[in-house]
Amino acid sequence: MQFIDLQAQQARIAADVEVRIKAVLAHGRYILGPEVAELEERLADYVGVRHCIGVASGTDALLVALMALDIGPGDEVITTPFTFVATAEMIALLGAVPKLVDIDPVTYNIEPQGIEAAIGPKTRAIMPVSLYGQCADMDAINAVADRHGLPVIEDAAQSFGARYKGRRSCGLSTIGCTSFFPSKPLGAYGDGGACFTEDDRLAARMRQAMNHGQDQRYSHPRLGINGRLDTLQAAVLLAKLAIxxxxxxxxxxxxxxxxxxxxxxxxxxxxxxxxxxxxxxxxxxxxxxxxxxxxxxxxxxxxxxxxxxxxxxxxxxxxxxxxxxxxxxxxxxxxxxxxxxxxxxxxxxxxxxxxxxxxxxxxxxxxxxxx
Missing domain, CATH: 3.90.1150.10 (Aspartate Aminotransferase, domain 1)
Incomplete structure (x- = not known):
C-alpha cells in the first residue's frame, strides 16, 4: 500500500503527458515556453483571479510574494508555528521576523483572534496557512488585516482546489501562493509553484521578482531571484489540470x-x-x-x-x-x-x-x- 499513489494517476494521464512533453522537446523553449503562459492563464481562470505567475517552487512563491510587498529587515509578518518550515523560512531569509501565533485546535489553522493581538507597529503582513487541504478563516483574517491596513498572503501549498464560502483557495486575499510539489493535490513531476493576485501592480512585481528582477532583457529595476517555472513542468501540470x-x-x-x-x-x-x-x-x-x-x-x-x-x-x-x-x-x-x-x-x-x-x-x- 502506498501513502500517495502517483503511479495510478500517471497511468491515467500518460498519453497526454507524452504528447505535451514531445511538444516541448520539439519547440525547445525550455525556459518560459508557451506552456508556462498557457498554464498561468488556465490556473488564473480556475482560481477566479486576474493574474497567475508560475514559479519554481511553493517556497519561491512565498518569497516572491514577500519581495513584491517589499518585506525586509526589521519588518514583522504574522504566521503560524504549525506548518512546513518554508512558511517562516522565507520571512526570516528576507531579514524580517516571523511572529508566530497559535492555531485553532479544530482546524489546525491560525486563530484570527490571535492575529489581532499580535499586531504591532512593525507588522507588515499576515501569512495564514491553509493546512491539510482546508482554507483558514480568510474572511475573519481579512477583516483584521483591513482594520490595520495590512496585506494577506495565503500559503495555500496544501489547499489548492479547496473552496471557502464559494470561492477558491488562492483567490481569497491580497496574494495566494501554492506548491506543485509532486505529492500536492495538483503536483508536477518535480518542483513548481504559483502566485495569484487581482492586483496588477503586485502581479508585475512578482513577475519581475521571479525572473532576476527584470522588466525587460538586461533591465533590472528590482532585486529578484531565478525562480522561473520550467516549461516541462508546466506541460505536465497542463495534463494534470485536465483531470x-x-x-x-x-x-x-x-x-x-x-x-x-x-x-x-x-x-x-x-x-x-x-x-x-x-x-x-x-x-x-x-x-x-x-x-x-x-x-x-x-x-x-x-x-x-x-x-x-x-x-x-x-x-x-x-x-x-x-x-x-x-x-x-x-x-x-x-x-x-x-x-x-x-x-x-x-x-x-x-x-x-x-x-x-x-x-x-x-x-x-x-x-x-x-x-
Missing part, C-alpha cells in the same frame, strides 16, 4: 469515507472531543482537498507502530512546531502556542489520494480502530 476537478471530487469521497468508517468504529470529530481517536472537521461553507487525512490519537507513536506492522504507511505533519525549532525559537515564547504543541504531539496522517479504493479504506479504518 484535477475530478480528482478533487474523488479526494472528498475518500476523506468522507474515512470519517464515516472511523466514526462508526468509535472515533469522534476533533470538533466534539479533545482526547481519544479524533477525525478531521470540515467547517460549514468549506471544502477540503485532503492534502492529508489527519487524525489525532492519545498515543500516536504506538498507533503508528501498530499500523506499520500491518504495512499501512503513515506520516506526521508536523512533529515539532516552529517555535520549538532551533532556527525559529527566538520568534515566539516556548509556551505561547499550546494548541500547536498539543497537535504536534498527537497528529498523524493516513494514506490519501484520489485512487484509494473503498476496500483499502475499510482495511485501514479497521486497523486504526484496532490500534
Amino acid at each position: 484535477f476537478p475530478d480528482e478533487v471530487e474523488r479526494r472528498a469521497v475518500v476523506g468522507n469515507r474515512y470519517t464515516e468508517l472511523l466514526q462508526a468504529r468509535g472515533a469522534r470529530s476533533v470538533k466534539d472531543a479533545s482526547d481519544g481517536l479524533l477525525t478531521p472537521h470540515v467547517a460549514p461553507g468549506y471544502t477540503s482537498v485532503f492534502a492529508q487525512y489527519t487524525l489525532q490519537a492519545d498515543d500516536r507513536d504506538a498507533v503508528v507502530a501498530k499500523l506499520k506492522a500491518q504495512d499501512i504507511p503513515t506520516a506526521v505533519h508536523y512533529p515539532i512546531p516552529l517555535n520549538r525549532q532551533g532556527a525559529y525559537a527566538q520568534y515566539c515564547c516556548p509556551d505561547c502556542t499550546p494548541h500547536a504543541d498539543r497537535a504536534a504531539a498527537r497528529v498523524f496522517s493516513l494514506p490519501m489520494h484520489p485512487y484509494l479504493s473503498a476496500e483499502d479504506a475499510e482495511r485501514i479504518a479497521e486497523a486504526v480502530a484496532a490500534a
